[in-house]
Amino acid sequence: DWSLINDNSDFYVMSKLYGKQKYYSEIYPALKQQAEQDGVTVFTDIMDQYAWPKLFRDYKLDKQTFAKHLCSIPIFEENVRIVKALGGGDQPTAQIQQYIVSDANTVLIESILEHHALFPNIIASNQIYTNPGWYDDKTGNLRCRRYHTEQSPHNCTLNDSLNICKGKILQEEILKDASIADDRIVIYIGDGSGDYCPVTKLGSNDFAFV
Numbered sequence: 001d002w003s004l005i006n007d008n009s010d011f012y013v014m015s016k017l018y019g020k021q022k023y024y025s026e027i028y029p030a031l032k033q034q035a036e037q038d039g040v041t042v043f044t045d046i047m048d049q050y051a052w053p054k055l056f057r058d059y060k061l062d063k064q065t066f067a068k069h070l071c072s073i074p075i076f077e078e079n080v081r082i083v084k085a086l087g088g089g090d091q092p093t094a095q096i097q098q099y100i101v102s103d104a105n106t107v108l109i110e111s112i113l114e115h116h117a118l119f120p121n122i123i124a125s126n127q128i129y130t131n132p133g134w135y136d137d138k139t140g141n142l143r144c145r146r147y148h149t150e151q152s153p154h155n156c157t158l159n160d161s162l163n164i165c166k167g168k169i170l171q172e173e174i175l176k177d178a179s180i181a182d183d184r185i186v187i188y189i190g191d192g193s194g195d196y197c198p199v200t201k202l203g204s205n206d207f208a209f210v
Contacts, residue, residue, distance in 0.1 A: 001104060002191035004083070006074040009108040010047060013069045017059055027054075043103070044131050044163040048144045056141040063135050066142065070108065071115040080116050087122035098123055099174055101166045103194055105133030105144040129169045158197040166190075167197030175201070 001008045014023045031050045040046055055061065061069075086096050100123060102109060109128055113119030133144040146163035148154040154165035175186070186206040188198060199208045 001102065003189050004075065004079055004100070005112060006076065009070070009073060009104045009112065010051075012073045013066060014051070014055055016069055016072075017055070042146065042162050044105075044144055044146045052142045052144070053139070056139070062140050067111050067115075070111055073112060075112075075116065080118065083118055084122055087118075098127060100128045100130065101169050101174075101198070102128075102130040103161060103164055103166075105131040105142075107133035107135070107142055107144070129166075129173065131163060156197055158200065159194060161194055164194075165197060166194055167199075167201050170198040171201045 001010070011023065011028075014027070018027055028051065031054065032046060035041070035046045035050050040049060056066070059065075083098065086098055088096075100109060106125075106128060109130055110119050110125070113123055129147070131144050131147045133142060135141070136143050148162070148164055148168070153162070154168045156165040156168055158167065159165045170188075175181070175184070181203070184205075186202055188195070188202060188206065188208045188210070190198070190208070190210040192210075195210050199210060202208055
């Protein structure tokens with residue numbers, strides 16, 4: 001969000017269908033208030049239990065209609081070309097590895113990437129670290145859950161998002177191979193407070209664009 005694409009993928013379809021001002025000033029605050037009254041305060045849980053069900057119910061959405069709305073999300077074509085070029089086009093190179101670490105979910109990310117011919121040949125599932133997302137077999141609604149669960153919390157003091165810590169993912173999963181640390185250069189691109197922790201994990205040879 002706001003890095004590869006030029007909007008918030010969690011809220012894009014809501015803003016498009018309800019109207020941006022109405023959704024941000026009326027609908028989502030009401031959903032969040034109801035969730036808090038029910039003891040639900042984590043963003044991913046609010047989306048799963050309140051926001052996605054309301055959207056799919058109000059507009060009678062299914063997987064196909066939701067994806068059609070979602071994939072109109074704005075993106076610079078230059079961004080797409082850069083990702084394809086770094087991925088080696090039809091012949092991906094092992095020299096440059098691209099990863100997405102996001103507070104969105106797999107359905108949103110994979111749908112958008114596939115629409116722009118970036119998934120799975122340029123960026124595969126194992127290069128995406130985000131909250132798991134899926135369509136419910138019974139209701140057809142979009143569902144999602146936390147990447148870092150209550151049973152396996154990230155315990156990060158630099159990050160107030162309980163559902164995911166990008167720094168922990170970067171350090172313990174993406175950069176876990178210490179044997180190549182001296183030869184590796186990391187270029188990190190982000191847009192918000194959730195990107196502070198991973199930036200602190202970068203070394204003197206790395207770059208951050210936040």
